[in-house]
Amino acid sequence: MEYSMKLLNKVNRPAYFRGKIFLVMLQVTLLLQVISTDLKAQDLNLQITSVPTTAKVGSTIAVQALVSEISGTAIPSGEPIILTISLIDPFGAVATKSDGTPVRHVETFSGFPANNSVFGNNDAPPSGQVLLQIPWNEASKWDAGNDNIPNTPDDTQWTIEATISGSTLETNLLNNTTSSPLRLQIPNLTISDVQRDGSLQPGTDLSISATIRNISDVRTQEGIFFGVTAGLVYADPSQTINLSLENAPEVIDFEMVILPKIKNPNDLLDSNNEAGFAYIDANDEVTVIFPPLRIPSDADGSMALLLSVDGSRPDVIHETIDRYDDINLDDNFH
Numbered sequence: 001m002e003y004s005m006k007l008l009n010k011v012n013r014p015a016y017f018r019g020k021i022f023l024v025m026l027q028v029t030l031l032l033q034v035i036s037t038d039l040k041a042q043d044l045n046l047q048i049t050s051v052p053t054t055a056k057v058g059s060t061i062a063v064q065a066l067v068s069e070i071s072g073t074a075i076p077s078g079e080p081i082i083l084t085i086s087l088i089d090p091f092g093a094v095a096t097k098s099d100g101t102p103v104r105h106v107e108t109f110s111g112f113p114a115n116n117s118v119f120g121n122n123d124a125p126p127s128g129q130v131l132l133q134i135p136w137n138e139a140s141k142w143d144a145g146n147d148n149i150p151n152t153p154d155d156t157q158w159t160i161e162a163t164i165s166g167s168t169l170e171t172n173l174l175n176n177t178t179s180s181p182l183r184l185q186i187p188n189l190t191i192s193d194v195q196r197d198g199s200l201q202p203g204t205d206l207s208i209s210a211t212i213r214n215i216s217d218v219r220t221q222e223g224i225f226f227g228v229t230a231g232l233v234y235a236d237p238s239q240t241i242n243l244s245l246e247n248a249p250e251v252i253d254f255e256m257v258i259l260p261k262i263k264n265p266n267d268l269l270d271s272n273n274e275a276g277f278a279y280i281d282a283n284d285e286v287t288v289i290f291p292p293l294r295i296p297s298d299a300d301g302s303m304a305l306l307l308s309v310d311g312s313r314p315d316v317i318h319e320t321i322d323r324y325d326d327i328n329l330d331d332n333f334h
Contacts, residue, residue: 043071044081044112045175046164050129056218057139057186062129065162065178067109068117073169077111081166083120085130087182088159090141095158097135105130112167120162132160136221139186150188158182187280188216189309191228198292202299205292206232210307212259213285220260220279227256227310230290235304245306252303255291256310 050064065085075081087095087103095103105122107130112118119128138158145154161179170176190213198206208230214220231245231254245251260278280286295303 041071041169041171042069042073042075042112042167043172043175044068044075044164044167044170045070046083046162046178048160048162048178048180051160051180051182053181054183054185055134057134057142057184058136058218058221060131060133061182062123062131063120063160063162064129065120066117067112067120067164069112069114072114074114075112075167075169079111079166079168081109081112081164083107083109083162083164085120085132085160085162087132087134088161088179089138090143090156090158095135095138097133098137103132103135105132134184136224138184142184142186151185155183158184185216185218187214187218187220187282189213189220189280190215191307191309194305194307196305198295200295202295203297204295206295206305207292208255208290208305208307210288210290211285212280212288212309214280214282217282219281219284222279225258225260225278227258228288228307229254229256229310230293230305230307231255232293232295232303232305235302243304243306244308248304248306252296252299253293255293257288257290259286259288261286 045068047066047068048063049066050062052061055061063085065083067081067083069075083106085105089095097103105120107120107122109118120130121128122130141156143156144150145152145156147154158181159179160182161177163177165176191210192213193211195209196206198204200206210228210230212228229245231248232252233243233245233248234250234252235243235248245254260280293305
């Protein structure tokens, strides 16, 4: 009998072990499934859902950027998720204000729920948008491009760039950065309606007036002044296409008027003088009367009358450079 029981135990032992092994394998499989679920990569997706394509220098724009977790795996609370929205200038650098502050919004989330979406925000009260101010000094980086014509596709371009970062288990980073092009509008001053009065004789004066018009939808910056110059130069009438006061062989006389004009602080405010700051409004114009230009008593030959808006300091003046704003009036004086 004792021998029979031992034999029976030997016969059933493999089945017993096979059962134990099956249970261990099942437990390991379940454990691996739990670990696999816990380690499933999170996937943050970033979209710019609303942004202007053009903006006025000196203005504030609104950007809507949507952050979403799209893998169904939550990012634990306490893990910092950082949203950054920046204005990138034409040279690839973050634009800065006059005090050196970058034009950038940085927002941090503590973890991120699975399958959740949140708009970036720096507005008060929260409105689901990020406000960025376009500094006036960005106008100095503007250029009309190869065609020298403003408001065409080859004008200088800025970029609104948004990035999201911080998830340690995220493997798909392709949808963590997005951008949108932005073109700036800046003031554009032109000269027209040039009037002259004088006998055009040697030893006499020549009186000049002109209209300076801002043909842009953007006013000039408050309190920024610039010169408008009228000058007489000796010139060959056949060679005045690219003639300017800077490259003329000989300047006979010139006068400069500073704009915008400062008005009496006690005057009522108007479109060109708001709260004590002078500027030229969008699509507005001013008339300039220059001090008389003197024709020398020994003048002889051909002279040209040149007028230009000073573009020598674009970082301060914030005007389009005068390569297409200058008006050259060629007059033969004998």
